[in-house]
Amino acid sequence: xxxxxxxxxxxxxxxAMLGLIYRVIKGPAIPDRVIALDAVGxxxxxxxxxxxxxxxxxxxxxxxxxxxxxxxxGTIAFAKYLEKGVIIERDSHR
Amino acid sequence: MTVIxxxxxxxxxxxxxxxxxxATFGVIRLPDVxxxxxxxxxxxxxxxMSILLGTFLYFYSFEGHFNSRLILGIVFLFMTxxxxxxxxxxxxxxxxxxxxxxxxxDDLKEYQKKLHEE
Numbered sequence: 001x002x003x004x005x006x007x008x009x010x011x012x013x014x015x016a017m018l019g020l021i022y023r024v025i026k027g028p029a030i031p032d033r034v035i036a037l038d039a040v041g042x043x044x045x046x047x048x049x050x051x052x053x054x055x056x057x058x059x060x061x062x063x064x065x066x067x068x069x070x071x072x073x074g075t076i077a078f079a080k081y082l083e084k085g086v087i088i089e090r091d092s093h094r
Numbered sequence: 095m096t097v098i099x100x101x102x103x104x105x106x107x108x109x110x111x112x113x114x115x116x117a118t119f120g121v122i123r124l125p126d127v128x129x130x131x132x133x134x135x136x137x138x139x140x141x142x143m144s145i146l147l148g149t150f151l152y153f154y155s156f157e158g159h160f161n162s163r164l165i166l167g168i169v170f171l172f173m174t175x176x177x178x179x180x181x182x183x184x185x186x187x188x189x190x191x192x193x194x195x196x197x198x199x200d201d202l203k204e205y206q207k208k209l210h211e212e
Contacts, residue, residue: 002152005104009111009145016138019118023130031127031186038178039121039134043114045171046142049149049164050107058153064146064167072174079181082189 010050017043034078041071099155106148113141126194127186135179143168 020043023036045067052060077087120133150164193200 002100002104005108009107012111012115016114016118019122023121029127029186029191031182031189031191032130034182035127035131035134035179036121038175038182039117039138042138042142042171042175045167046110046114046145049145053149053152056157058157058159058161061153061161061163061167065163065170068167068170068174072178075178076181079178079185082182082185 006050006053010047010054013043013047013050017047030082034075034082038071038075041067041074045071096155099151103148103151103155106144106151110141110144110146110148113137113144117141126197127191128183128193131179131183131186135175139171139175143171146171 017040020036020040024033024040027033027036045064048060048063048067052058081087114137117133117137120137121130124130124133146164146168150161150168153159153161153164187202
């Protein structure tokens with residue numbers, strides 16, 4: 001029973017990623033695309049967890065934390081770039 | 095006992111996956127950036143946290159080891175996903191993305207205008 005449930009969940013997550021990729025391609029503004037890419041990263045975390053259940057292996061559970069951290073840093077960098085035009089500012093008083 | 099644990103794992107994983115799908119429908123169908131961000135940063139976060147909780151229960155009950163990295167992942171996702179949603183929303187507002195044309199009031203615009211006049 002659990003096997004079928006995990007298959008259905010993988011199908012749902014894959015459909016969710018397809019819809020988000022539609023929004024990445026079509027999105028009218030840049031923030032739409034950034035939001036959709038962030039959600040793709042979060043969905044990738046879910047797919048990694050489900051795949052590690054399917055493979056009966058706990059070797060991929062570090063990847064979950066890693067993808068979460070990378071998606072967060074990437075989204076913050078994009079937000080700062082959109083707002084200020086630079087990501088790392090120069091020291092002004094020197 | 096194992097039937098109850100099986101049921102809990104199945105419930106958490108299925109609920110999380112369906113929440114992810116609902117978040118995607120929100121991202122596709124809602125009209126502007128801010129409502130899309132509302133869908134993506136709340137429903138997807140809860141769905142993925144639920145899937146990670148189901149995975150944690152699976153490894154705890156069937157493989158028999160307590161995986162603290164999954165707990166850390168749940169806590170990290172819960173802390174950072176709303177923050178990134180807030181930051182990208184503020185960047186969208188400050189870089190001039192329009193609200194939906196049927197939205198009725200915009201308090202931040204009036205506040206920024208007043209701040210500009212002083």
